[in-house]
Structures are given as C-alpha cells and as structure tokens.
Amino acid sequence: MVRIEQLSKSYGRKQALDGVSLSFQKGRVHGVAGENGAGKTTLFRCIAGLEPYTGTIHSEYDSLKGHLGFLQAEPFFFPRITGEEYIRLMASARQKKIAGLESKNLFGLPLGQYASSYSTGMKKKLALTAILLQENEVLILDEPFSGVDIQSNLVIVEVISRLRALNKTVIISSHIFAALSEVCDEISLLRSGRILQTAGRSGFSSLEAEMKAVTIGSRIDQLELK
Numbered sequence: 001m002v003r004i005e006q007l008s009k010s011y012g013r014k015q016a017l018d019g020v021s022l023s024f025q026k027g028r029v030h031g032v033a034g035e036n037g038a039g040k041t042t043l044f045r046c047i048a049g050l051e052p053y054t055g056t057i058h059s060e061y062d063s064l065k066g067h068l069g070f071l072q073a074e075p076f077f078f079p080r081i082t083g084e085e086y087i088r089l090m091a092s093a094r095q096k097k098i099a100g101l102e103s104k105n106l107f108g109l110p111l112g113q114y115a116s117s118y119s120t121g122m123k124k125k126l127a128l129t130a131i132l133l134q135e136n137e138v139l140i141l142d143e144p145f146s147g148v149d150i151q152s153n154l155v156i157v158e159v160i161s162r163l164r165a166l167n168k169t170v171i172i173s174s175h176i177f178a179a180l181s182e183v184c185d186e187i188s189l190l191r192s193g194r195i196l197q198t199a200g201r202s203g204f205s206s207l208e209a210e211m212k213a214v215t216i217g218s219r220i221d222q223l224e225l226k
C-alpha cells in the first residue's frame with residue numbers, strides 16, 4: 001500500500017502538483033487520467049523518489065524505492081549496453097540473478113543488441129521486462145500501451161492482470177480511456193495538478209462522460225467540420 005498526502009511540487013513558478021492525496025492498495029490497479037500537462041508524470045516521479053516535493057508518501061517499506069519499478073513513458077538507455085546487460089544490471093540492483101533469461105524474454109527482444117538501437121516500442125518492452133524480472137511489489141507504469149504494437153499491448157494487459165492476482169500495487173497512466181477502464185479497479189482524474197475525482201469500476205462511464213463534456217464541450221461543433 002502506498003498513501004500520499006498533500007503532495008505538492010513546483011518547477012520554478014509552475015505548480016505541477018497541488019495538494020494531491022491518494023491511496024494505492026495492494027492487489028489493485030489504480031489508473032491516473034488527465035490531459036497533457038496535468039501532472040501525471042510529475043506525480044509518478046515524486047512517488048518514485050526522482051523529484052523533491054512537499055507532502056508525505058507513506059508505504060509499508062523502509063525504502064519504497066527498493067520495492068518500486070517505474071516504467072517511464074520514454075525509457076532512456078545509455079549507449080553500448082545490450083538488452084541482456086540492462087536486464088541483468090536492473091536485476092543485480094535488487095540482488096537477483098536471472099537464470100534462463102531466454103525463456104523470460106516475454107516480448108522476444110533481440111537481447112544481444114544495444115538497447116539504444118532499439119525502436120521506441122522495443123525500448124519500452126525492454127524496460128518493462130526488466131522491472132518485471134526485478135519482482136517489485138509496487139509498479140508504476142507511465143503510458144505502458146503507447147508506442148507498443150497491438151500484440152504486445154495484449155501481453156501487457158495480461159501482465160497487469162497477473163500483477164493484480166499476485167497482490168502487487170499497480171499505478172498506471174494512459175491517454176486512452178478504454179485502455180485504463182479495461183485494466184483498472186479505480187481511476188483518478190488529475191487536472192492542473194489536482195485530483196478532481198476518483199471513481200471505481202461502476203463510476204467509469206460517468207467519469208468518461210464528464211471528461212468528454214468538459215474537454216470537448218462545443219469545440220468540435222464550432223470547428224464546423226465539412
């Protein structure tokens with residue numbers, strides 16, 4: 001379980017997060033939705049310990065960082081490190097040795113090649129494979145479906161469902177509401193650094209309708225598409 005209280009974060013004068021309080025439970029998948037610039041990645045970076053912030057983040061672990069896997073929306077890899085070396089490096093950070101990596105190559109990646117030479121989608125699949133093999137208790141997946149092919153997206157949906165069954169805490173963002181509603185137990189809507197509301201499964205359709213009404217409004221009609 002991870003509980004954040006009154007989390008705020010500014011970049012200079014820009015207030016990216018403003019008093020965010022949320023709770024993420026074990027065995028549940030919690031979605032975070034919000035328009036570009038709403039603060040999703042900032043929220044994730046704060047939880048992952050990559051940004052200073054004000055407010056508190058509680059968890060049952062002495063060091064949340066040591067139990068948390070963060071799939072960044074655009075993973076970066078240093079040059080001259082192969083896919084296999086990256087996976088083994090990430091595993092060793094958790095004092096783990098991986099036996100039979102071939103059979104654990106979930107997406108069939110060319111692990112002998114430099115990760116920096118992978119395509120965007122391959123990089124994301126490599127980063128995801130590495131954090132799965134770390135056997136983290138808390139997983140933050142920032143846009144796991146974007147840039148990844150349809151087949152791999154099916155795999156990722158199944159992986160998320162297995163993580164839930166393994167009682168992991170999963171936090172996920174996506175720009176596609178249908179992707180979130182398929183895998184999440186609850187979805188929080190973030191706007192301008194604030195949580196507007198959190199809905200459980202039964203509230204997803206009204207949450208989507210509200211987002212549509214607020215976001216689209218009469219803008220499309222005014223465009224007078226012909």
Ligand SMILES: Nc1ncnc2c1ncn2[C@@H]1O[C@H](COP(=O)(O)OP(=O)(O)OP(=O)(O)O)[C@@H](O)[C@H]1O
Nearest residue numbers: 011014015016034035036037038039040041042043
């Ligand atoms: N390093 C930074 N320096 C200055 N401002 C930043 C920085 N990172 C994010 N911001 C600002 O903080 C706000 C929140 O950005 P963030 O990346 O968290 O949004 P997001 O919801 O993840 O957006 P997107 O859906 O486009 O990925 C934005 O106004 C952004 O411009």
